[in-house]
C-alpha cells in the first residue's frame with residue numbers, strides 16, 4: 119500500500135445567492151473543492167467523478183495543473199453536468215437548496231483507475247451512496263475511509279447511507295444533517311447514534327462555530343477562525359474534508375491524536391474557502407498563507423490553565 123489519496127465526489131455547476139451577491143453559473147462540486155484542498159499536501163491524488171459534454175476543459179485544467187490524476191473522471195458527452203443552486207440566509211450557517219439536477223450523476227458507474235485501487239486514504243465525498251459503495255468495492259487494500267454526505271442523500275437514500283456509514287472509518291457531517299440523520303437534537307447524542315452505526319470517528323461541522331470530533335468516549339473541539347467577513351460558505355465542508363484526508367495521507371498516522379491535527383488543518387483550509395465566491399480563494403493559496411493561519415489557530419486555542 120502506498121501513500122496515495124483517492125477522492126470521489128460531485129463535479130458541478132453551481133449558482134449561489136448570498137445576502138450580498140448572486141453568482142453566475144460557476145465551478146462547484148464536492149470533488150473539486152476537496153481535491154483543491156488536498157492538493158496543498160502534495161500527495162499523489164486522483165479524482166473519480168463524472169461530467170457532461172458541457173463541462174469546460176479550463177475547469178479540468180485547474181486539477182491537472184495541481185498534478186491531480188483525472189483519468190477516473192468520466193465525460194458523458196450526451197448529458198449535462200450536475201447542477202445545484204442554493205440561497206444562504208442572513209445567518210450564513212444556514213442555506214436552502216433551490217434546485218438539484220442530477221443529470222450525469224443519475225446513471226454514473228464509477229471506475230477507479232488501476233493505479234489508485236490501493237490508495238491508502240479514500241475520500242467518499244458527497245455523491246449517491248450506491249456510487250460510494252461501488253467505489254469501496256473496487257479497492258484492493260482496505261484504505262482509511264472518510265465519508266461526507268448531504269441532506270439530499272439523507273432524505274432520498276437513508277438505508278443505503280446507513281450501509282455506507284457502517285463501512286467507513288470517519289464521517290464528516292454538518293450539524294443540521296447530523297440531527298436529520300439521527301432525530302437527536304443534542305449533537306453529543308447524535309454523534310453517539312452515528313458511532314453506533316459502525317464508524318469510528320464522527321466529525322460534526324458547525325460552520326462559524328467550528329467542528330466537534332467524537333471517537334469512542336472522547337471528544338475534541340476545533341474552533342473556526344473568527345473572520346470579519348464571510349463571502350460564500352459553499353464548499354467549506356468539502357475543503358475541510360480535503361484538509362483532513364490530505365494531511366492523513368501525508369502523515370500516514372490514523373491515531374486519535376493525529377486526527378485532531380487533521381481536523382485543525384481542515385478547519386484552517388476551510389477558513390480560506392469562505393473568503394471568496396466559489397473556489398476562487400482556493401486557487402490563489404500559497405504555503406505561506408496556510409502556515410501563517412495555522413499559527414493563528416495555535417494562538418487562538420492554546421492557553422495555560424491556572425488552578426486557584
Ligand code: AMP
Pocket residue numbers: 128129130131132145146147148202218244245246268270271351352353354355356357
Ligand atoms: P458544501 O458547501 O461543502 O456542503 O458543498 C457544496 C457543494 O456540494 C456544491 O459545490 C454542490 O455542487 C455540491 N452538492 C450539492 N448537492 C449535492 C448532492 N446532492 N450530491 C453531490 N454534491 C452536491
